Amino acid sequence: MASKLTAMLLADMERYLKGEMTGLELQKFEQKLKEDAELRSELRIQIELFEAVGNNSDYSVFQEKLNREEVDKLKSKLRSKEYQDLSANIKNAEKVYFSEQSKVRPFQKYYRYLAIAGVIVLFFGIYFSQMNPSYSSYYDSYVDYSTLPSFIEKGEVTTFTKGELVFKKEDYQAAAEYFAAIETSNELYPHSLLWLGASYDKLNQNDKAITTFQKLSKVADPYLSSKGYWYEALIHLKDNDKEKAMKALEKSTEDEDNFNFQEAKVLLRKLD
Structure with missing residues (x-):
């Protein structure tokens, strides 16, 4: 049976991706993943947000460790002063959007946020590939x-x-x-x-x-x-x-x- 997408479950997904779960919590959550296709689909969306700029599209959600290398690279780039103004503008646009959508139900906001975040990550991916090609690799x-x-x-x-x-x-x-x-x-x-x-x-x-x-x-x-x-x-x-x-x-x-x-x-x- 599909799990209801509660705020607690969303928080569990974030903790799972960040490696913050204890052994028992991890075991229970992964069992839930095996039994629930909808939950796996939601986790896949979260993984794509965490790892979108990397080249890891074929890995499984059941791997014990997620590849953090590309995430670290993205975080490093986003911390640089060069991209701070752009990041601030995106956040301001996000606040305006959600203030205008105050009557929308919380989980509808969540899905819209994922769509916006996907566009943002795609933008950064294109921007970085154009401005900073990975010849250094x-x-x-x-x-x-x-x-x-x-x-x-x-x-x-x-x-x-x-x-x-x-x-x-x-x-x-x-x-x-x-x-x-x-x-x-x-x-x-x-x-x-x-x-x-x-x-x-x-x-x-x-x-x-x-x-x-x-x-x-x-x-x-x-x-x-x-x-x-x-x-x-x-x-x-x-x-x-x-x-x-x-x-x-x-x-x-x-x-x-x-x-x-x-x-x-x-x-x-x-x-x-």
Whole structure:
């Protein structure tokens, strides 16, 4: 038998989605879900509101854990100052609408609210996809500094090794200072550019990282220079700059002996 959609049941759905139910409450609510198609349908609407911007349309309401990653991303974007005025305008419009509908029954208001919320979420989804395409996800997928060449030798202490050690301890500011101090005459200077660019990247100093990797792309060693193009492309993707990323990737794919040649070809094809 279908459950009457009471205010308490709506509150239970919200607590269920937020993971706030105790073990016994959770067990009872999920049993109710299994027995009640209407309740499952209502929960699906709530899930879509929680997860609308993500790409999780095929998951089941009976999963033990909902994917919170996309929700967190949306919340982060909505907290940014750039979207606060828009959010305020939407809320004001919502208040005006409901004040004009004061004679409508509470649950009719609830369904109308879902419709309005759906439009709002759809708007944000389109707005974000147009203004902030997710090219940065490619950066997340491909960036890897775990394979940077190490020059630490037992008993030897140099500016380079000091930088390498603090980088591995995640003290990226100190690492940047050490690698930036290495002279161009030092035989490890090209490698220091690679580590320096990585340090700037970790510090989210993207402009400095790009400039450093561009310097690396001009060194005499063709394999090292190709690393400059590869990592420059990744930082441009991190900045959501598709065009500049593609230009750097085109340089990466000019020679099959270049660093990450195949990966660059695949990534370039995805962006094209």
